[in-house]
Amino acid sequence: MEKHPCPFGGYLKCDNPDCEYRYALSEVLHLCSDIIDKIAQGDCSQRIDLRVDRYAVQRLIDSINRLADGVASTVDLTHELAVGICEHFDVLRRLQEGDFSATATEDSPLEIVRMLGALINKQKEAFLRYIDEIRRQNEEIIKISEQLNTILSTINIAVLISDEDMTVEFINPEFEKLTGYSKEEVVGKMKWTDFIPEDMLSKMMEYHKLRRISPSSVPAQYDSKFRNKKGQIRNILLNVAMIPYTKKSIASIIDITERKRINEQIIHSQKMEALGVLSGRIVHEFNNILTGITGFSGLLYNKIENPELKKYVEKIMNAGEKARDLAKRLLLFSRKEEIREAQEINLNSYFIKFSDFVKPIIGRDIEFKLNIPEKEIFYKIDPTHLEVILMNLITNARDAMPEGGQLTIGLKELSLGLEYSYAHPLVKPGDYVVFCVTDTGTGMDEETKNRIFEPFFTTKPRDKGTGLGLSTVYGLVRQYDGHIHVYSEPGKGTTFKVYLPVNKKKKSAINTEALKGKETILVVDDDDHARSFITSFLKEYGYNVYEAKNGTEAFDIFGKYKDEIAVSVVDLILPEISGIEVMKQIKTLDPQAKVIIMSGHPVEIKDVDFVEKTLSPEEFLMKIRNKIDKKD
Amino acid sequence: MVDRHIDFSGLRCPLPILKLSSLYPQFKEGEIIEVAGDCPTFEKDIKAWCTKLGKTILNIEKSGNKIKIRIRI
Numbered sequence: 001m002e003k004h005p006c007p008f009g010g011y012l013k014c015d016n017p018d019c020e021y022r023y024a025l026s027e028v029l030h031l032c033s034d035i036i037d038k039i040a041q042g043d044c045s046q047r048i049d050l051r052v053d054r055y056a057v058q059r060l061i062d063s064i065n066r067l068a069d070g071v072a073s074t075v076d077l078t079h080e081l082a083v084g085i086c087e088h089f090d091v092l093r094r095l096q097e098g099d100f101s102a103t104a105t106e107d108s109p110l111e112i113v114r115m116l117g118a119l120i121n122k123q124k125e126a127f128l129r130y131i132d133e134i135r136r137q138n139e140e141i142i143k144i145s146e147q148l149n150t151i152l153s154t155i156n157i158a159v160l161i162s163d164e165d166m167t168v169e170f171i172n173p174e175f176e177k178l179t180g181y182s183k184e185e186v187v188g189k190m191k192w193t194d195f196i197p198e199d200m201l202s203k204m205m206e207y208h209k210l211r212r213i214s215p216s217s218v219p220a221q222y223d224s225k226f227r228n229k230k231g232q233i234r235n236i237l238l239n240v241a242m243i244p245y246t247k248k249s250i251a252s253i254i255d256i257t258e259r260k261r262i263n264e265q266i267i268h269s270q271k272m273e274a275l276g277v278l279s280g281r282i283v284h285e286f287n288n289i290l291t292g293i294t295g296f297s298g299l300l301y302n303k304i305e306n307p308e309l310k311k312y313v314e315k316i317m318n319a320g321e322k323a324r325d326l327a328k329r330l331l332l333f334s335r336k337e338e339i340r341e342a343q344e345i346n347l348n349s350y351f352i353k354f355s356d357f358v359k360p361i362i363g364r365d366i367e368f369k370l371n372i373p374e375k376e377i378f379y380k381i382d383p384t385h386l387e388v389i390l391m392n393l394i395t396n397a398r399d400a401m402p403e404g405g406q407l408t409i410g411l412k413e414l415s416l417g418l419e420y421s422y423a424h425p426l427v428k429p430g431d432y433v434v435f436c437v438t439d440t441g442t443g444m445d446e447e448t449k450n451r452i453f454e455p456f457f458t459t460k461p462r463d464k465g466t467g468l469g470l471s472t473v474y475g476l477v478r479q480y481d482g483h484i485h486v487y488s489e490p491g492k493g494t495t496f497k498v499y500l501p502v503n504k505k506k507k508s509a510i511n512t513e514a515l516k517g518k519e520t521i522l523v524v525d526d527d528d529h530a531r532s533f534i535t536s537f538l539k540e541y542g543y544n545v546y547e548a549k550n551g552t553e554a555f556d557i558f559g560k561y562k563d564e565i566a567v568s569v570v571d572l573i574l575p576e577i578s579g580i581e582v583m584k585q586i587k588t589l590d591p592q593a594k595v596i597i598m599s600g601h602p603v604e605i606k607d608v609d610f611v612e613k614t615l616s617p618e619e620f621l622m623k624i625r626n627k628i629d630k631k632d
Numbered sequence: 633m634v635d636r637h638i639d640f641s642g643l644r645c646p647l648p649i650l651k652l653s654s655l656y657p658q659f660k661e662g663e664i665i666e667v668a669g670d671c672p673t674f675e676k677d678i679k680a681w682c683t684k685l686g687k688t689i690l691n692i693e694k695s696g697n698k699i700k701i702r703i704r705i
Contacts, residue, residue, distance in 0.1 A: 042673060093656070
């Protein structure tokens with residue numbers, strides 16, 4: 001551009017009002033161009049503050065100023081938009097990085113930016129809710145998983161989870177207990193098939209295949225066998241299922257070896273019971289027939305003279321006697337005989353004396369041992385029964401040792417707890433006298449062992465045994481509510497353990513004088529024997545007694561003699577009105593009345609005094625005396 | 633001490649702050665960056681950006697049309 005002639009710089013910068021260049025058209029146009037250039041560069045603050053006379057020029061100046069205003073407004077909006085975008089961009093970035101404290105502002109003058117901010121915040125909230133829900137579900141899953149783990153770890157059922165290729169993936173502590181293997185030895189290293197005995201394996205594999213192809217076609221639960229680390233085979237109840245959404249199987253395993261043994265015991269006992277009933281019935285019918293045979297053959301014997309015929313009749317009579325003897329022995333098995341001759345026996349002395357008989361029976365080849373405790377053991381038993389039991393067991397032991405061996409008889413007292421009775425359901429917990437007969441003979445297999453007490457079952461040659469020896473022992477022991485435990489191993493020997501329950505009644509050490517009294521007692525019992533027995537010993541001790549058979553009679557008597565009656569002894573079980581109800585009504589008639597409830601077994605009811613009928617008369621009286629004297 | 637220099641010279645606003653926002657994820661917290669630009673509204677835009685994003689302006693240096701602004705991220 002040509003150098004400006006104005007000494008003050010020109011371009012309207014001259015303050016000289018007389019300058020010839022001031023307000024020249026070219027000057028104004030230059031100014032306008034400069035301002036437009038600056039606006040174009042982004043400086044929207046530029047304005048032309050000039051008034052000129054020429055209309056066209058002034059219009060140009062005004063247009064440039066309006067253009068600057070317009071561009072400034074657009075630039076401001078663009079900047080607002082850009083800043084808003086930058087801010088929201090940053091919020092989104094922070095959210096993406098997991099910083100959920102980031103929140104978009106919603107105060108932009110631009111609606112679209114405000115809306116974008118609001119949308120981001122709503123999205124964030126929805127996302128947070130979603131995350132919260134996932135977190136809650138996750139916590140729930142963790143809880144369920146922990147619960148399942150606890151259940152699996154503490155449950156008394158062995159659990160195994162195996163993969164599609166049968167490799168064990170999980171076992172619980174009960175499984176470790178069942179098998180004797182540790183988790184480290186099993187998981188990932190063994191297959192479930194490693195625990196199955198060879199004879200069961202093909203069947204199990206077949207089952208496994210079928211279950212995968214068609215689960216409904218095979219039972220979920222079945223009995224099987226399992227081999228533990230020691231190689232022992234256990235009976236198990238197996239429950240198998242597929243784990244949903246996987247190809248894994250879960251097996252729960254219950255060891256039923258013990259249960260099976262108990263069931264077998266029960267079945268055996270039921271079988272023996274049935275045999276007892278059957279043989280009892282047969283003996284009964286048999287005896288009726290025998291009565292005719294032996295009776296009439298006796299009559300016939302006396303009537304006929306011919307010695308030849310007499311001999312035949314004699315044979316009939318002998319056969320009849322033999323049959324009667326057989327019937328008698330069968331009767332022992334069926335427990336139909338009453339125990340008549342029971343007496344308190346010192347078992348220690350008895351066994352020592354009995355040993356003298358044993359030695360000649362068993363012979364020299366068999367060594368005899370007797371193990372008896374120092375403490376004397378007494379037991380109330382018919383000595384004949386004890387002899388029969390011992391003789392039969394000893395004879396059997398001797399016959400089991402044809403080549404000689406050792407025979408041991410042992411005696412001891414034993415207390416069997418609840419735990420034992422759970423494992424042996426036919427045995428009541430309590431104190432027992434136990435004697436055992438052990439031989440080192442041929443022993444028995446399981447099948448023989450299960451049948452030895454059956455009448456007429458024998459392993460001896462036809463003419464050597466009747467098959468009634470052990471069944472007689474069984475019947476006699478059961479007569480005393482006892483039981484027999486047999487342990488036998490083929491080739492090693494057999495032990496018979498006879499458990500006889502000890503009756504807990506102890507001899508009274510009560511001062512009988514202190515039990516005497518002259519008071520009046522009301523005895524309420526519908527059982528005539530029981531009532532008269534109680535009445536008789538009460539009277540024996542000096543008491544006056546009123547007797548009532550039922551509640552109605554009791555109320556009548558009590559109503560009449562309530563001032564006289566010191567105590568009422570009422571049976572718990574009475575016809576029509578129960579003993580407890582009788583007691584309540586007596587107390588209604590006289591709130592101070594003293595009442596004792598009698599029961600055949602120990603009972604506990606709040607605020608009710610009980611006396612067991614099974615107590616000795618002295619103990620019974622003591623209870624009554626204490627009640628009268630208010631000591632109880 | 634400046635960790636990064638970014639020159640936005642020649643770019644018209646609001647392009648510098650849009651570029652700055654897109655570069656931002658690369659910055660580390662506490663870093664000091666220096667942005668330079670020659671747009672007339674550069675300073676105003678950078679100030680607005682810092683206010684919105686909570687960043688601190690440490691220094692503004694002007695040299696002719698060019699402006700250099702230091703920011704703590």
